[in-house]
Amino acid sequence: MKTCSRCQKTRVVQITLDDNLDACGHTFTAQLPAERCGACGLVVIHGENVRKFEQRVAVEIAKAGLRSKEAFRYLRTASKFSVEELASLLDVSPEFIGYWESGDWPVDPRANSVLISLVLGQFDGKQSALDCLSVLREPRTLTRKVRLHIHDAMAQAAKALQFGSAARTAPALA
Numbered sequence: 001m002k003t004c005s006r007c008q009k010t011r012v013v014q015i016t017l018d019d020n021l022d023a024c025g026h027t028f029t030a031q032l033p034a035e036r037c038g039a040c041g042l043v044v045i046h047g048e049n050v051r052k053f054e055q056r057v058a059v060e061i062a063k064a065g066l067r068s069k070e071a072f073r074y075l076r077t078a079s080k081f082s083v084e085e086l087a088s089l090l091d092v093s094p095e096f097i098g099y100w101e102s103g104d105w106p107v108d109p110r111a112n113s114v115l116i117s118l119v120l121g122q123f124d125g126k127q128s129a130l131d132c133l134s135v136l137r138e139p140r141t142l143t144r145k146v147r148l149h150i151h152d153a154m155a156q157a158a159k160a161l162q163f164g165s166a167a168r169t170a171p172a173l174a
């Protein structure tokens with residue numbers, strides 16, 4: 001059995017508890033796995049689960065399409081982009097990010113939708129938005145004659161249509 005980091009007794013048990021996270025004017029609640037010491041009562045939530053919760057909140061904020069300075073900053077930090085990284089992907093100077101996040105400028109809707117795509121792609125493990133932006137930065141060579149495989153492409157397109165949207169779970173090209 002695990003030893004408590006505070007009282008050193010071996011009475012740590014696995015529990016689940018409701019945890020709250022306040023972000024962008026909303027309170028998000030989720031049940032998280034945790035450990036509680038039966039002797040001293042110390043409750044420990046592992047950082048990995050807190051991180052998952054934060055990422056899940058980011059997905060909700062992204063799906064709601066919130067366009068506010070708070071939402072922009074939350075999405076950027078939850079998806080672990082530095083100001084410089086995101087500025088580079090958006091092809092703007094890093095100061096722009098600062099102006100949007102401080103409210104000096106209204107958040108640019110195009111920048112916001114790119115950031116939303118990045119957040120949803122990160123959650124789905126599909127980095128299509130990031131790939132597109134990277135390709136623009138470093139174009140790949142396209143040969144003059146290109147053979148394509150239509151059937152694979154149809155399957156890929158069907159998957160792409162399901163991307164990040166509960167409303168489109170039925171494949172449009174089935």
Ligand SMILES: [Zn+2]
Pocket residue numbers: 004005006007008009037038039040041042
């Ligand atoms: Zn203890």
